[in-house]
Amino acid sequence: MRQKVASSGDYLKLAPATYISRADYFRLPREDMVRARAMAWAGARPTSVIAGLSAAALHDYPLPQWISSEPIELSLPNYHSSRPMSGLRPRHHPPALQERTVWVRNRFGLARATDPLLSGLDLARWHRRHLGVQALDQGLRRGLFSSDELASFVTGLGPLSGIKVLRQVARQATPFSDSPRESMLKSYLFDAGLPAPHQQAKIFHRSGAMLGRFDFFWPEISFAVEYDGQGKYLGEFGTDREEAVFNDLHRQHSLSNVGITIFRANKFNFPDGSAIEGIRELYRLLSMRNLPFVNGRWESAGLAWR
Template identity: 30%
Template sequence: MPTPPVPPRVHRPTDRTRAHAEGISDWQLRHREVVRTSRDTYLLRAHAGELRGRLDAVLLGAPSSAVVSHLSAAALWGFEVPLVPDDGRVHLTVPRRGRVRSRADRVVHCSRVPTPEVRQLGGVTVTSPSRTWLDLAAVVPPPALLAVTDQMLARRFPEDEFPVVLGRAVGRRGVVTARRVLPWADPLAGSPMESVLRWLLLQAGLPRPVLQHVVRDAGGRFLGRVDLAWPEQRVAVDFDGEVHRDRRVFVDDLRRQNGLVLAGWTVLRFTSADVLGRPEAVARVTRGALVPT
């Protein structure tokens, strides 16, 4: 009868000093279910793919002044940041340069974070939503920042608070990008990639669309809701994400599209392959629908 595998002794993030104090040997730290995320930080492999697990591991050796920030703070607040792949590293902001350095498991930013810009979230010290937004403005492309801004407005972040945040941050990196993006933000955006698509069209010089426009026929019967619309030209643009691959959703999309076309609408549908791989074509096709030759 085969010998059952030895279970790991590590059950929560730890370092070598803490492990030894708990009677865990170096040999046990090399268990196949335990991963070393940096020079002296260990956690269960099953938790290595979770932000909170990686976060707890990184904070073990971080100074007490460290604040979770940037992309990690955005994730904790529940903001999706498109176009920026998650490389698994935790972002921290510390007040001054010292022995704290970026490593394989963390990105260290050096900046002062005033007390009003700090929050406690699930027992973790994290930058406030407004400070997180400003930090992101310095490290993500404009369409990604627009997506985050749309999400903040959708969660009722005060629209008039954004200019106040920018006014306090004059001269900081990212402020120019934030000022450029802010006028185009809209709480009705249906998804982060829809925000990216909207930015693409706006930057191509197309008129500002109406978001989540409801289309009705001459008798007032509901025909459908479209992501982006130019009602006067009867042009609609939809972004089809992963959910649209579901058979039921796909069938509903086709039926809705048929109804819109019969009512005189031009319906354009784009996927991430179009938005990311063929942006010029997306803009050209949409412009052609708005200004037919």
């Protein structure tokens, strides 16, 4: 990046007085595009703190495809200007939150950003609640903060815009989700009003052999839900497609034979909402049947929310 006014169309303005070669910029992954612009704006506003989606990019949180076109978010404690600034979305944290910052260094420089915990909460209250759950799940899984720290922090917050949302995402955050899609599915199950399922539930044969593992499991009605990524059918785990399909069918038959009903969410039925409706209806029907799974033949990482 260059700290000067570019005299050629070969350079792209990232922030006031900061430019980058267009060719170099458009070769960057979308996350690095955000990081480059965030560092440039932080340099242009030395008292600022990178926040929101921009801070999430610095912490390597899962982010939506549209992030590369979003304005950079900076927390500006003394921002009073009404003049719009292209490419920047000013934010403000109350004094109680302004100390939750960390220094972040990457290939584009060094700057202050909101810490991983606050960054996840800001995603929930400023953008989408499900993005916050995804980020907080990953933060817990990576050991960036603990469940007790998250719960204590949110409990101690006073009146704050979006506090109800923050309390909801704090309840939903766990270190058990294997993927961002699983975190998002969990958040939608919460919204659907379902009781908390167990996450990463292992099912055992009476011989003691493990039959399989489910993303979500309600043992009280022998009902399991999985998010089906397509990677396992495309050789992602070193198995060819035909073998992966065979193994999956064999596993499903084994689990069905011990009385478990399985629902599979995927990239086709999850985005249009039909997966959640199907899960809710199956839960209702299986609750009427009331056939719990055998005690002692399953275990889990823990409940999906508190």
